[in-house]
Amino acid sequence: MKHIDKADGAGEEFLAFTLGREEYGVDILKVQEIRGYESVTQLANAPDYIKGVINLRGIIVPIIDLRIKFRQQNVSYDQYTVVIIVDLNDRTTGIVVDGVSDVLTLAAEQIKPTPHFSGELATDYIRGLGSVEQRMLILVDIEKLLNTEELAALEAVA
Structure with missing residues (x-):
């Protein structure tokens, strides 16, 4: 795997x-930490992909299961x-994701x-495809x- 030195400004x-x-892949600068899944406090009337909230060192944190949001079948914890x-x-x-593999420099x-698709396929959240x-x-x-x-509304409820 080829890694590029961040000091040269590339990648x-x-x-x-x-x-x-x-x-x-998600921008590493957005990531605070990686944790194992733990039980959450469920919120009434929340969409099914919003599992609830946890207390993370005094901060109430909404937990979103991307597997459910992406309509993945057979989601297990x-x-x-x-x-x-x-x-x-x-x-x-x-x-919530199935697993984390590594940090890559591209x-x-x-x-x-991102390839353009016609119709109702929403791809505006895709920055691109990395190889x-x-x-x-x-x-x-x-x-x-x-x-x-949606997250702001959740925090108001929490």
């Missing part, structure tokens, strides 16, 4: 994670289930633009992926 770092058989704590516009949020030429050797990462803009108005 961006992404945390690679899996949802089902697909591999995604076990010792391998991971929560990535991310910072979204000064709002701490947890996202040079600009390794990031391809490293035989791997393809779907690079997500986590702010666009998670609806911040």
Whole structure:
């Protein structure tokens, strides 16, 4: 795996994670920490992909299961289930994923633009497609992926 020295100004770092058989990448600067899945306090009338909230060192953090949001089948919670704590516009949020693999540095030429699809397929949250050797990462803009108005409403309830 080719890593580029960050000091030369080239490349961006992404945390690679899996949802089902697909591999995604999120800007490492948005990631605060990675935790194992723990029980959450459920909120009434929340969408099914919002699992609830946890108390993280005195901060109430909404937990969103991206596997459910992406309509993945057979979602289970076990010792391998991971929560990535991310910072979204000064709002701490947890996202549940199947697993985290590594941190990759991608040079600009390794990031391809998002293909355009006609119809109702929403792809505005995809920054591009990253390729490293035989791997393809779907690079997500986590702010666009998670609806911040919805998170703000959740925090008001919590």
